[in-house]
Amino acid sequence: MDTGTGEAGGPEIAGTPTGQGRIILAATPIGNVGDASSRLVELLSTADIIAAEDTRRLHRLVQALGVTVSGRVISYHEHNEATKTVELLELVRSGKTILMVSDAGMPAVSDPGFRLVEGAVEAGLTVTAVPGPSAxxxxxxxxxxxxxxxxxxxxxxxxxxxxxxxxxxxxxxxxxxxxxxxxxxxxxxxxxxxxxxxxxxxxxxxxxxxxxxxxxxxxxxxxxxxxxxxxxxxxxxxxxxAGAPAKEPGRPEDNVAAVNELVSQGIRLKEAVAAVAEEARVSKRELYSAVLAAR
Known part of the structure; x- marks a missing residue:
């Protein structure tokens, strides 16, 4: 197992090796700007790079939060993920902290970010998250x-x-x-x-x-x-x-044809009965008796 720590069998740790940057996935408000966390506010003002799905939305967010962005802002969306991912990973290798934000909610969940995380994991780079709002x-x-x-x-x-x-x-x-x-x-x-x-x-x-x-x-x-x-x-x-309701157990005699179909394909009777009984959630013994009675 790839642990991301260099220790076989150990858990994956989000700590950052000395001299290496990191990627931070940060959840942004899904509607109410008051849901922005204090960690998000701090990182928006201190991150070296902000990779944003929509730079215009990012500008509106920081304006609403009263934040001054000191880092470089990079557009990162579904149409440029492939090329921008390579660039961002190189920046992390050089020691930069990259804050990844999507339009709303957590990046990488039905939003850009998965490619970046996947690439970072493969390269052994650090990825962590600032949790928050989720639609x-x-x-x-x-x-x-x-x-x-x-x-x-x-x-x-x-x-x-x-x-x-x-x-x-x-x-x-x-x-x-x-x-x-x-x-x-x-x-x-x-x-x-x-x-x-x-x-x-x-x-x-x-x-x-x-x-x-x-x-x-x-x-x-x-x-x-x-x-x-x-x-x-x-x-x-x-x-x-809502999920599908649980299936009601069938009657053994309703499943005789399914057993006979498997037997006609060369499967032994007991094995066919066991397979059909498990699928139909009926007693193997009762199904076996029903098959014999039908013969």
């Missing part, structure tokens, strides 16, 4: 849906066919799912969720989190789709969807 966790916490296990799915594909294929993969997902979506695509997204998961599945649409017009709508996919159809939705959107 994913805020939406999850406000949704009223189970939070003990969840998955972040980001933006669904724009094309209907690709979106349908992705949702098919998530059809049996038991964990609560968190998505991002653009306001003008919310209605077709909710329609696709409605078609794949059914009208009764519980969900929440979280809009403009932490901002003046924050809104969280909770209900069935049917209710949320009807709301989206009748409203001009604006702002930044997170959609939280």
């Amino acid at each position: 994913v966790l805020t939406a999850l916490a406000l949704s009223g849906l189970p939070t003990d296990r969840f998955t972040f799915e980001g933006f669904l594909p724009r094309k209907a066919g690709e979106r349908s294929a992705r949702l098919a993969e998530l059809h049996d997902e038991r964990r609560t799912m968190v998505f991002f979506e653009a306001p003008h695509r919310l209605e077709p997204m909710l329609r696709a969720l409605h078609e794949r998961f059914g009208p009764a599945r519980r969900a929440a649409v979280c809009r403009e989190l932490t901002k003046t017009y924050e809104e969280v709508l909770r209900g069935s996919l049917q209710e949320l789709l009807q709301w989206a159809e009748g409203n001009e939705v604006r702002g930044e959107i997170a959609v939280v969807v």
Whole structure:
């Protein structure tokens, strides 16, 4: 295992070797500028380099915080990540501290930053983080849906066919799912969720989190789709969807055909029964008896 410490088997440490710079991923407010941490404020004023997804948004943020930037500002976004990553890693090697910020929330989570972290890890350079606001966790916490296990799915594909294929993969997902979506695509997204998961599945649409017009709508996919159809939705959107309900155990006799299909493929009867029983969550003994009785 690559520990990043030079000690086999040890944990990865965020400490910085003497003479070497470091990369700091810093979470920025997702709406309310008052959520900026004191560490973020300090680093914005002291970092050697600030790699920003949008330099104009960075300028507005530091202006709102009353911060004077002393370091160099570099534009770092999805269209120049490949080339800029090489440049930034060289700056870290030369001893510079680079502060990475995205438009909102934590860099590298559905935002630029992953390539930089990946490159730093491969090069043995130090990466640490200043945690803070997260649209994913805020939406999850406000949704009223189970939070003990969840998955972040980001933006669904724009094309209907690709979106349908992705949702098919998530059809049996038991964990609560968190998505991002653009306001003008919310209605077709909710329609696709409605078609794949059914009208009764519980969900929440979280809009403009932490901002003046924050809104969280909770209900069935049917209710949320009807709301989206009748409203001009604006702002930044997170959609939280309940996971699939647990499957009810089937009856042994309902699975006889599946066992016979495996046997016809050359699998021994006992092995076929065991495989089907585990998948269908039925008793192996009862399924075996049902197969023999059907013969």
